[in-house]
Amino acid sequence: MAGYQAPEGALAEELRASEAEIRALVDSMQQRLSQMAEHHAELSASLEADVSGLAAEEAGVADRAAVIRRQLQEHEAEMEAVTARLRGLEAQAAALPADIADLRKREADRAAAHREGEAAAGREEEDVGYRLAELRRGTEAFAGLGLRFETQPDGKVRFVFTRIRAAAPDDEFSFTLQVHDDDSFSTLECKPEVPDLADRMEVLNEGKDFSGFVRGMRRAFKAMV
Template sequence: MERAAVTEAAAYGQAKTEFDADALALAKEAADMTEKAERVAADVAEEERQTSAVQDELDLLKLDRDALPTEIEALHTATEAAEAERELVEKSVASKRAEATYAVDELTKGVAFYKRLGLDFDGLGEDVLRLTFTQIDPAAPDREFTFTVNVTDDNVYVVRDVSPPVAGVEEMCEELNETNDFSFFVRRMRREFCALVAR
């Protein structure tokens, strides 16, 4: 019975290690996708503004064409060019919308994956992030293990509110500030929480 428990604990530990790597890779991917979605949304807004401006210009050209018969041919050419430009802009807007929808869908999938794997991120304000782990304690899978990370104006990481308390957090935080390897730090915190449960 004890041997089965040890084997199960080892398998659980290995699964947690693999989970940690996957979760951190997904966290980076989610951050990249969020940034991309914001850029795409800004591009879509600009494209929509341009479409509106081109449509306004097209409307004015049509009025001038009707009011000034002597300039009909020149205005007709300009109108065709403006319509062609509007079509291009509309196609670009449609493409940007599709990209934004895809990015949001992927981000939503990533967040759902984190939740399933027991890692959750909460922004608590500018430059403050709370990380919550579950699925660590086999006896209580929903038990939360949390800590917050603040980035100061000097780009220094500060770790607070570690629950349950973990020994050596100050040293780990110093190493984080030296290496700037946030994903390694998160994996290490998870290992420390797992070690607490194993004791």
């Protein structure tokens, strides 16, 4: 299996891009605050000029003053919202180093878990290979009796007998075993079906006499022809 590599370069580049975006937004908001302050000053000056120049029109001046005050209040509320947003962005920028450290730790944890998974898979493959090698050695003694076996994926082994039927020695009689992690066996198929196969499997799993089991299956096949 290929070794795992944490994408630290891509992560750092993405974080730098995020930091630059935040700083650009902070600069834009600061410029907006400055413009609003200037506007605020201009509105205040306009209010004072209107009040002094329209003393004779007190009612109209009062209405104009109310409008300007309302605008000032709206601008002040907007300035407060922008200021709060700016503070939030500054807090996010300050928290970036801690976020980077946390992301790196999580990447390291995932890499360690991946390596452990690879090691466990390797150990399991070695264990299955050992058990299959044991089965191969156990069946070599039966080669002269027309026995061969076929290793299949996921710990499955198919045993094929020939030389059972004298009139047709090439006819195949077979059974397939599943080898489990606890070294027990189960039958996936048997052609033709042996009537007492379940009892034979129970004896095999209790006594682990694999050679005796194979010889018994050959005798059972011969008894059926």
